[in-house]
Amino acid sequence: xxxxxxxxxxxxxxxxxxxYVRTLIAERKDLSIEAEASDxxxxxxxxxxxxxxxxxxxxxxxxxxxxEVLKQALVISPSIRIIVLTQENSADFVQEAVRLGAxxxxxxxxxxxxxxxxxxxVLQGRRFxxxxxxxxxxxx
Numbered sequence: 022x023x024x025x026x027x028x029x030x031x032x033x034x035x036x037x038x039x040x041y042v043r044t045l046i047a048e049r050k051d052l053s054i055e056a057e058a059s060d061x062x063x064x065x066x067x068x069x070x071x072x073x074x075x076x077x078x079x080x081x082x083x084x085x086x087x088x089e090v091l092k093q094a095l096v097i098s099p100s101i102r103i104i105v106l107t108q109e110n111s112a113d114f115v116q117e118a119v120r121l122g123a124x125x126x127x128x129x130x131x132x133x134x135x136x137x138x139x140x141x142x143v144l145q146g147r148r149f150x151x152x153x154x155x156x157x158x159x160x161x
Contacts, residue, residue, distance in 0.1 A: 026053035027144060030073035032064040032090065033106070034082055038129070042077065042106070045136055052140065061085025068094050073101065075140065080107040080118075088121065095122045102143050106132065115150060125149040 029046065031054050033039050039057055046052050056071040058064035061082040068076070076094060080087030087105065094101055104125035105118045115126045124143040127135050131151045142149035 026051055027075055028053060028055040028071065028073045030054075030056045030058065030064070030067050030071060030076045032058045032061075032067075032076060032082065032087075033079040034059045035079075038079075042132065042136070045132065049137065059083075061087065061090045064090045065093050065097070068097050068101070072098070075144065076101060076103045077106045077136075078103055078123075080105060080109050080114075088117070091118065091121050091123060104136075104139050104143055104149070106136065119148065119150075127151050 029052055031039050031042055033042070036059070043054055046054055055073055056067040058067045062084045064076075064078070064082070065085065067073070078087050078090060082090065087107065091103055091105075094103060103123045104127060105123045106127050106129060108129050110128050118126060125139045125148065127139045127149075128151045135151050139149040
């Protein structure tokens with residue numbers, strides 16, 4: 022991305038997990054975690070305040086679940102890129118998140134090896150699911 026760090030919002034209710042993701046992203050000068058949220062309502066507020074370009078979104082959130090955050094985030098900021106970063110791994114769930122507008126999906130168990138690849142793919146306009154990259158940017 023040209024000249025500036027991509028503004029990232031990290032949304033997860035488990036602080037040690039957010040700290041771990043921060044360490045993964047800290048290696049990259051082109052990414053900057055501008056805000057964090059520990060529940061769905063806080064996530065919506067941070068999207069309004071921080072104007073992130075990329076959201077790393079857990080689905081199992083208190084107060085407002087990840088699916089609702091996903092829907093509202095895209096209404097607030099239609100150009101926002103969202104990667105679902107969760108333990109949920111059913112194909113139906115992944116398809117629903119993509120249908121609603123998520124550009125990427127990474128299972129937490131694969132984050133160490135897949136998260137940065139997912140971020141790169143999504144920022145280049147391609148969809149990404151753990152282990153699968155769609156080079157056409159098409160969902161399915």
